[in-house]
Amino acid sequence: MIKNKNRTLITEGSISKALLYFFFPILFGSFFQQLYNTADAIIVGRYLGKGALAAVGGSTAVIINLLINFFIGLSSGASVIIAQRYGSGNTERTDKAVHTSLALALVFGIAISVFGFVFSRQMLSLIDTPAEILEISNTYLKIYFAGSMTLILYNMGCGIFRALGDSRHPLYFLITGSIANILLDFLFIGYFDMGVTGAAMATVLSQAVSMALTLIYLLRLDYGFKISFIKTRFDMRELRDIIRIGVPVGLQSALYNITNLLIQSGVNALGTDAVAAWAAYSKIDAFFWMVDNAFGISITTFVGQNYGAGNRERIKKGMWVCTLLALVVTLSIQVVYITFGRSILFLFTSDENVIEIGKTIINIVVPFFVVFLPIEILSGVIKGCGKVMTSTILTLSGICFLRFLWMFTGARIWPGIESIMLAYPITWSVTALLFIVYYFRGHWLKEGVSGK
Numbered sequence: 001m002i003k004n005k006n007r008t009l010i011t012e013g014s015i016s017k018a019l020l021y022f023f024f025p026i027l028f029g030s031f032f033q034q035l036y037n038t039a040d041a042i043i044v045g046r047y048l049g050k051g052a053l054a055a056v057g058g059s060t061a062v063i064i065n066l067l068i069n070f071f072i073g074l075s076s077g078a079s080v081i082i083a084q085r086y087g088s089g090n091t092e093r094t095d096k097a098v099h100t101s102l103a104l105a106l107v108f109g110i111a112i113s114v115f116g117f118v119f120s121r122q123m124l125s126l127i128d129t130p131a132e133i134l135e136i137s138n139t140y141l142k143i144y145f146a147g148s149m150t151l152i153l154y155n156m157g158c159g160i161f162r163a164l165g166d167s168r169h170p171l172y173f174l175i176t177g178s179i180a181n182i183l184l185d186f187l188f189i190g191y192f193d194m195g196v197t198g199a200a201m202a203t204v205l206s207q208a209v210s211m212a213l214t215l216i217y218l219l220r221l222d223y224g225f226k227i228s229f230i231k232t233r234f235d236m237r238e239l240r241d242i243i244r245i246g247v248p249v250g251l252q253s254a255l256y257n258i259t260n261l262l263i264q265s266g267v268n269a270l271g272t273d274a275v276a277a278w279a280a281y282s283k284i285d286a287f288f289w290m291v292d293n294a295f296g297i298s299i300t301t302f303v304g305q306n307y308g309a310g311n312r313e314r315i316k317k318g319m320w321v322c323t324l325l326a327l328v329v330t331l332s333i334q335v336v337y338i339t340f341g342r343s344i345l346f347l348f349t350s351d352e353n354v355i356e357i358g359k360t361i362i363n364i365v366v367p368f369f370v371v372f373l374p375i376e377i378l379s380g381v382i383k384g385c386g387k388v389m390t391s392t393i394l395t396l397s398g399i400c401f402l403r404f405l406w407m408f409t410g411a412r413i414w415p416g417i418e419s420i421m422l423a424y425p426i427t428w429s430v431t432a433l434l435f436i437v438y439y440f441r442g443h444w445l446k447e448g449v450s451g452k
Helices: 015-048 050-057 059-088 091-118 120-126 131-146 148-163 169-191 195-220 236-268 272-309 312-345 352-384 388-408 417-421 423-441
Strands: none
Touching (some): 015 148, 015 169, 015 272, 050 059, 050 131, 050 195, 050 272, 059 091, 059 272, 059 352, 091 131, 091 236, 120 131, 148 169, 148 195, 236 272, 236 388, 236 417, 272 352, 312 352, 352 388, 388 423, 417 423
């Protein structure tokens, strides 16, 4: 059994160092994850054409995000609870929370795999996937969901590592999986000519590599208790708290992605070129979201441990430090995307019309990235304190409801890619304002989930 030297409490010392201790491994991990997602898109787009690119990165990606991200939202509830237990020094409840989280991953992994595999075609048809890419989209989706248990267990394992203070090992395992994915892409698509089937198999097998490494190392560590599959079962007290935090986050993520399905359906109606442009942009866009998400996870973990330890003022200072760091990075990304957007899109396709549509999307959406920062960071603070339902209500009111409203009014009155894309800056701006008002009223810092 290995004594884990990487775990740490972040309840004292430099706040910026504590945040960056988590941020950089999470960022690099997200970077490598996005690297192999982008490699998929580049290899598929260049080897198999824009139809295959639209199939792999369009409707299938939105459906995958809808189902998988619901569980990732649920697992974030587990991470908050584990961080709070660990920050309070309660080893027994930390042990039970960890094993309850693993049991939850096994149950949901089976459910999502079965549901996604059985209903893949129906979901693709529901969002009006163009007929010319329906079959290959369905093939990709079925293979992906057949192996989705690997991704679910990997994500839960990473959440456990981070909640216990170790953000580096998930990075190492993800890098290994990313390299495996790129190599398998070239092997299955370039050498064996397996088409979209090869892209799906490369993704699933690389995820399996990351999952295996994560679980093997997790089971070997000593956190003051031994993690073991033999002890993997539901503790009803821990399950209740995990569900109380995780389900609202999961529902928020699901409804968020349902609005993205609505947007994807609107893009689908514009034809294959628009779908391919949206798919290519989504891969570029994901690099910003990986940064944004890294800050969100960092501040949530930081707040969770400090909330468990009772460090209220440190939480407030942490929010300002995280906001400043995120602002500098986001502004830099915006400059790069706006300046070099056309050249980046050319990596995915040489089709001029697809590139023009993609550049239009960049010009509308990217300038508003900075507006989303208060949503991610303040939501992370609120969730870390256990006030998850409030975060969910604010997000549903600002983003989900308004996005539905816009897609059924503005996007229909002024049809086209421009009006569809306006759904993002409009809803981000309103939701950011809601979070700012709520945060400065201070209700989020009242007593919540106890880690003791």
